Amino acid sequence: MKKWLYSVVAVPFLLFGCSEEELQTDANTEAPAIVEVVIQTAEQLTVGKTTLAARVTQNSEAVKDADEVKFEVWESGMRDDGEMVHGTLTEDGVYAADYTFDHDGVYYMFAHTTARGMHVMPKQKLIVGNPDMSKVLEDTSSNSMDHSNHSEHDEEEKDEDHDH
Numbered sequence: 001m002k003k004w005l006y007s008v009v010a011v012p013f014l015l016f017g018c019s020e021e022e023l024q025t026d027a028n029t030e031a032p033a034i035v036e037v038v039i040q041t042a043e044q045l046t047v048g049k050t051t052l053a054a055r056v057t058q059n060s061e062a063v064k065d066a067d068e069v070k071f072e073v074w075e076s077g078m079r080d081d082g083e084m085v086h087g088t089l090t091e092d093g094v095y096a097a098d099y100t101f102d103h104d105g106v107y108y109m110f111a112h113t114t115a116r117g118m119h120v121m122p123k124q125k126l127i128v129g130n131p132d133m134s135k136v137l138e139d140t141s142s143n144s145m146d147h148s149n150h151s152e153h154d155e156e157e158k159d160e161d162h163d164h
């Protein structure tokens, strides 16, 4: 009689233990939502002052606390002579920086974005004015960059990585 009682009592505990374990596993494997960066600067520009801008979102919501949004701009084929300008939050997840193009040409731009523990860097081609396409150099630079000096691990030295 006593044995029979024990087994009845034990069943609910077993069921409970099982479902609790499943819940914990689900919570642990949930990945953080991807940070998305969309460049807002038009592909066709005119010589002179323009605004470089990119909008940062996560789960379709504006990210207003990005660690860093840097715009790397260079003329096609001359990435080594490119410039890095820091974007600042203007509105609703949009980070922007002023930039001046002083001559017609084909340019490229990366929006190097570090936010919520991720690094995202969309690239865009920019056509400024009416460049003589026969004189435009081919851009052979790689689609990546040396991130060794602006990785997630160097939060303390954010301002020392302008050299790439």
Ligand SMILES: [Cu+2]
Residues within 6 Å of the ligand: 111, 112, 113, 119, 120, 121, 145, 147
């Ligand atoms: Cu980058």
